[in-house]
Amino acid sequence: MSAPLGRVEDLRSLVEDVTFPRAREWKEGGGKVVGSFPVYAPMELVHAAGMLPVHLFGAGGGVEIEAADSRIQSFVCSITRSTLELGLRGNLDAFDGFVFTNICDVARNLSGVFARNFRGKTVEYLHLPQNVGSGAAVDYMTGELRRLLATLERMGGVNISNDALAQSLRAFEENRALVRDLHEIRSKAPWLLPASEAYVLTRAGGLLPKEEHTRLLRETLAEIRSRSSRSMDKMRILLLGSFCEQPPFALLRAMEDAGCYVLDDDLALGLRFLDRPLAANGDPLRAIAEGFVHGAAMSSVCHTVRPKTEWLLQRARELQVDGVLFCTAKFCEPALYDYVPYKEVLEKADIPHLHVEFEEKMTAFEHAKTQVETFVESVMFG
Amino acid sequence: MATTTQTTVPPDLGKTMQRDMLAKYYGALETANADGVPVAYLFIPGNIVELTQCFGFLPVYPEINALQCGIKKVAGENIIRAEDLGYSADVCGYVKNDIGLMLKDRQSPFGRLPTPDLLVCNYSGCNTFIKWFEALAHFYGSEFFLLDIPYIRESEISPGDVAYVVAQLKELIARCEARTGVTFSEARLREILGYSREAEDLWVEILHLARERPSPFDSYFEAVFYMAPVNMLRGTPESVEYYRQVLREMRARTDERRGPVPEEKFRVVIEGPPAWPHFRAFWELFKRWGAVAVASTYSKVGGLYDQGVRHDPSRPLESIAEYAMNGYTNWNLAKRADLLRRYVEEYEADALVIHSVKSCRSFSVGQADFRESFVNELGIPTLMIESDLADPRYFQEAQLRNRIDAFFESLTQRRLTGATA
Amino acid sequence: MIVAGVDVGSTTSKAVVLDDRRQIAGTSLLPTGANVVRAAERAFREALAASKRDESEAAYVIGTGYGRYKVAFGDDQVTEIGCHARGAQFLFPDTRTIVDIGGQDTKAIRISDRGEVLDFSMNDKCAAGTGRFLDACANVIGMTLDEIGPASMNAQKPIRITNVCTVFVESEIIAHLARGEKVEDILRGVHLAIGSRTAGLVRRVGTNPAVTFTGGVSRNVGMVQALEERLGVSVHVSPLSQWMGALGAALIALERVEGGAVHRIAAGGAA
């Protein structure tokens, strides 16, 4: 069985284990496993089909890229290459299917590369609505969810009833509420809960069965609230840009050691994507569609009616941050485009900001760490 | 070795007609803001110029401005100006070219561009389009309408997808009416769609002439010029007349067995955008070997007409929706690979050339996987080369020449000894 | 009658003189340096001197390598892809796959049983200059190119080198050194990183045996071992691997003569 969870190091090793032990366990127990590429995918449907939903976040530094480099060019982010490498090396053999969504052109095309290279698996690409201002968006997305449901029913040879969907929705809503509480604590009292710990607790939700993760959150939240560590003289920052490829855990730790409290971030955003509770009654698929169209978290992968720059200024003031840190994956286009309007409005509002680049496979990040330290010094010594 | 002399195709009426059409178009753009003519920025793939025409909008295509800056060798300075603002070296050269142009004074090589009254982001086959127009909305503060065109993720388009796009087209019509005060007339739209349909029929006939031996024109290096009106200025009588003239000229070349190179030695299908900033030098690397493109996919980004896609006056909004989804980069990789294979067969090509460009990941990601299946499963000789469509800093001529020479050398050698792949 | 192949590479220039019984009569190897035209001429003259034959006996000369267009006295140019294929197949007739790690580019070539090039793949932009990648690593560690191969062989715990980029690998190595990692472990990691990338390239054209490893880097025993480990097959390496391009060019020149081609200069001036 898996190591006792709760301690950060155990969670970290679970999150960084690219052999997916829990997925293999579930498979050996006779169940089916469906993976999704990192940013949002409606995994309630996978849960309702009795399958294990797993969020794929690339391989970090956990695998030597060899075959994938000849299939994907060098000007593409590392998570795309490492995810394909995991497939080609057999690390994903326990998976029965994969769900991709319109995060960016690379993620969309990766679904085509997966479909050709893993013909035995079911590969689904969801085109989630970007015109969230249109009256037709909810109907369209409900149709898209119904299409995914039909695929899962074919895969599992099951009929997924409305009750099963409603029950899965309740399980996910309960879990999401606890994840929101977790991130609420660290934005109000960051000395109680470091960002790196909140990160691995959230990431574990993409690997464990939903009910097990909910139990883990309940126990850990109680323990966190009882902590008595005191506030230190650190720089309060908002971290943005790491919604898909994740920075190495050690880099996150190094940023906190360099003198930062990370009050909020978009790390593993796919597991925090629905911002507000969903409608409990009525058609569960429509409830998810409405949640996505009207209540999704602000991110670079989804168009929003309200300008993102307005949201950024409001969020920075709410958290009373000393600065905003853009931490983007090398070659991550959506993040790099949003950086420029964000940088402009922060400069006008006189809020310090810094942009550092990372790759998930980095082992030496002197370049990034020195920049964050200088950022802290420029405010502390300012 | 390839002969280096090259007969120039005589200056024909088609080219001058296009030059006049573009001059008139850019002249109108120059005075649009001053004359109060409403301006709509659009993208080429899935563009709905027929609809905006009903309200008197003048279209502006930022992609076209970007490729023209490339050809006229001013892309580099525009890109650096955008990078000074904070745009990364790793984002699309077209976007930075357009932002750099805006930051200077919108002075494009063909005339000064007007500011947008409406940004119609017809998001078809490229996620970067959304970020591009979100940036323009930030800098210009102009109104933004996102036309969400679902990716073709199964073998065919689903009714649900068509319904979603048609519903958005109706919302766009309401927005344009409010914006311009012009009430929508379906009769006017049908008339415009009629012109589009005729031009598209003629353009497909021209494309099919590349089946001839030798091909009368290069279906990549020359098609990218001839295709301008059917992408940018559709729905006008002038564009129909233009393609009638081009068809006449291409038929004449076929009868005289004239083509873009003195002797057509290799027929190739080319996948991917061209290297605009070094267009002549890039073409020369193929011309030296007598290599002619008989089909290309970049010329279908604005619409896969040769696959049966047509605007249809009898089904206005439905046919616009189906057209919008059938841009080449909106097809999934399986359909794209199948199209490339059919092009090689139908046009009797000797090889496939993949030009992978850094700026356009919508085109590039998956191409290396194509190469794998084309060479090993289909036995089609395939060359993959790399540079960029907009950023002059990514064109290493020595490396490109080395790989292109090696490829055509091996084809020549295998032709002499009749070796099978 | 003799023929010659002159391979003008980015760092070194090589020439091979071949007689009509396909015996190597003379070779030369010298740094290309700043004047490429002179380097080509010197390489040709030194190979002729070594062969103790006179220039007038040369029936056909073929230039190859990056500077092939600068072999002014040559009858024709052929890319190094064609030449390495021809040379490797001549030295090891069972060759079906050739791997050439050069100064600028890394190449994987698939050939038919008659030595025709059926498919080839070359390194990606960011993985350019593998020869220089080793050069940069040796430089940072303070060893010569000939020392790093053997040194990498006695590593206990190889360090994973993640960087594909030649420029950034130096800062990665400096970081490992600063952490007190052992030099041979770092070097082994470097060789395995290149082995992985090259194996990926070979897989694109198919790893059909036998595999011949050509080019100057194949003299590095650590690189041969790393490549064999990552490919999962043993590879042919010849002491002549540095002259593979020039040898291939000379063989092609001989085939041209046997096929009736006439020496351009003897036929009265350049075409």
Add this chain to the structure above:
Amino acid sequence: MITAGVDIGAGTTKAVLMDDAGRILVKVSERSGARLDAAGSRALAAVLEKAGLRREDIAYVAATGYGRYQLPERDIQITEVTCHARGASYLFPGTRCLLDIGAQSTRAIRVDDAGRVMRFRMNDRCAAGAGRFLERVARALEVPLDDLGPMSLHSADPQAISSICAVLAESEVISLVTSGKATEDILMGAHLSIADRALALLRQVGVDGEVTVTGGVVLNRGMLTALERRLGRTVNASPDTVYAGAIGAALLGFVRLRKLGEAR
């Protein structure tokens, strides 16, 4: 009161002692060697010995540079960007923007009139390796490293080298060599390509006002000429700027001493 600033770089380690009147008492520079922790302590001992002082005479020791965490005798470690900014402003008080071109990384820093960092930007991975690129160009052209700068000044027709990436730029240099271009024209082209990339970085933090250049490149006349040609005005540069990091650390030591003094 006297403070010490120790700048432990990957290549060399510098140490200075400064008094509270802002005078540099003594400075040393040594090769760092493989063991960075030893390098810092060795340099500190050398500067103390040169000034005839002992560790107890020093009120505060600030470490900076790549090995700043490996000086056991330090009171604080501060990054080289912050120290460089303060040290360069000490050497050239009018400095508003600072360009530090090293072997691997290039840094552009915007400073206020007291030498405090307002904004800064470091090179993207793909634009790395300025110094290292010049070393390899020198080898490809068979020109000794020290002659690079002077020789490039004789260029009549500099050859454009456009690649951002140092590896691809080197391939361009080799292509220029094979096409027989004059060595000095290629050299000036190489210097101009580095200048373009460095100034592109500086424009992102604001390029108006007095520009000071630091880093190994300061000793290369060709590089300074290329920068001034592209910038359109002169830049401050002097061999002393190699001590900018250590000087800045020592000065920031006094800032901390004042804060600690107020706290008591």
